Amino acid sequence: MEIKQESKFKKLFKRYGVLSLACVFSLAIALTIALCVKSNEGKPVSTDNIKFELPMNNAVVVKDYADDHLQFNESLKRWEIHLSVDLSSENSEVFSVADGIIASVSTDSLNGSVVKIEHADGFVSVYSSLAEDVKVKEGDKVTKGQAIGNASDTATNESKNGSHLHFTLLKNGLEVDPNNYLDLQNK
Ligand SMILES: [Zn+2]
Missing domain, CATH: 2.70.70.10 (Glucose Permease (Domain IIA))
Structure with a gap:
């Protein structure tokens, strides 16, 4: 009976344990991103994605x-x-x-x-x-x-x-x- 219960727990852990670990992990990542975004408020935005050229020559x-x-x-x-x-x-x-x-x-x-x-x-x-x-x-x-x-x-x-x-x-x-x-x- 005990062995049966243990294996049942193992089964449950296998099924949900990994899932909840994944949940906790992704929650941590989301929290980190949210905090990073918040701490960037008010700082100059990086414009690395876009490089401008002059609107006139020799102006x-x-x-x-x-x-x-x-x-x-x-x-x-x-x-x-x-x-x-x-x-x-x-x-x-x-x-x-x-x-x-x-x-x-x-x-x-x-x-x-x-x-x-x-x-x-x-x-x-x-x-x-x-x-x-x-x-x-x-x-x-x-x-x-x-x-x-x-x-x-x-x-x-x-x-x-x-x-x-x-x-x-x-x-x-x-x-x-x-x-x-x-x-x-x-x-
Ligand atoms: Zn003007």
């Missing part, structure tokens, strides 16, 4: 990104936060900074012609003050370095800057400093 920065101080807007005659980088180059061609899909192409008097491109990892690049003959349309697939249009002075809110590209980079819907991702200052 100079006309007006830089700044989220900690106001900059004077000569065109609108007012102080404002400039969460973008204005670039100017003799060659006005503008290129997609990464592979992506054209999310929108629009034109309004304040910003001129504007192209929005969706990339991987929650990045969106926005190209404002483009000439009206934009080379892409909504839904188009673009590759890194593909020409999408030309910088111009179509944005009346920055017309005093002359022909330039007003370049904005968004990560998960929020403006980020493009200088953290692109070598804009050294070309």
